[in-house]
Amino acid sequence: MFHRKRDARDACGRDTSLIAQGTVIRGDVYFTGTLHLDGRIEGGVLASSDEALLTLSEHGQVDGEIRVPQAVINGHVTGNVTISARLQLAPLARIDGDLCYHTLEMAAGAQVNGRIARQAEAVPRELAAPQPAAVEVIDDAVVA
Numbered sequence: 001m002f003h004r005k006r007d008a009r010d011a012c013g014r015d016t017s018l019i020a021q022g023t024v025i026r027g028d029v030y031f032t033g034t035l036h037l038d039g040r041i042e043g044g045v046l047a048s049s050d051e052a053l054l055t056l057s058e059h060g061q062v063d064g065e066i067r068v069p070q071a072v073i074n075g076h077v078t079g080n081v082t083i084s085a086r087l088q089l090a091p092l093a094r095i096d097g098d099l100c101y102h103t104l105e106m107a108a109g110a111q112v113n114g115r116i117a118r119q120a121e122a123v124p125r126e127l128a129a130p131q132p133a134a135v136e137v138i139d140d141a142v143v144a
Contacts, residue, residue, distance in 0.1 A: 081098070
């Protein structure tokens with residue numbers, strides 16, 4: 001259920017950062033690649049790329065906003081969570097805040113204490129170009 005394909009892991013695996021259990025970071029964290037959090041962040045967790053992945057272990061905790069394209073959460077988040085692509089909530093996940101997601105996979109036992117909203121697909125806002133009107137030429141026209 002929570003297993004990703006090996007190709008997806010290899011694509012993000014080149015730039016993996018680890019915040020170990022017992023580590024506390026105060027302030028916003030910006031990252032690319034994969035961020036694995038076993039410690040605690042008191043601030044926002046923000047992705048700097050569209051391929052970024054946050055994994056929050058059962059020991060991990062975030063006290064602040066999370067805005068990333070992909071996440072696997074099994075720890076505690078106090079703050080709003082916005083996931084632009086895919087979110088997996090494992091059995092020990094607990095979010096105390098609002099959740100906005102595109103695709104959600106939620107295991108039994110996971111908790112969301114706040115509002116939950118799905119992001120709709122981006123709708124193109126361009127209007128179609130007008131088609132030229134058909135012009136009819138009349139050869140037998142009489143000029144008065």
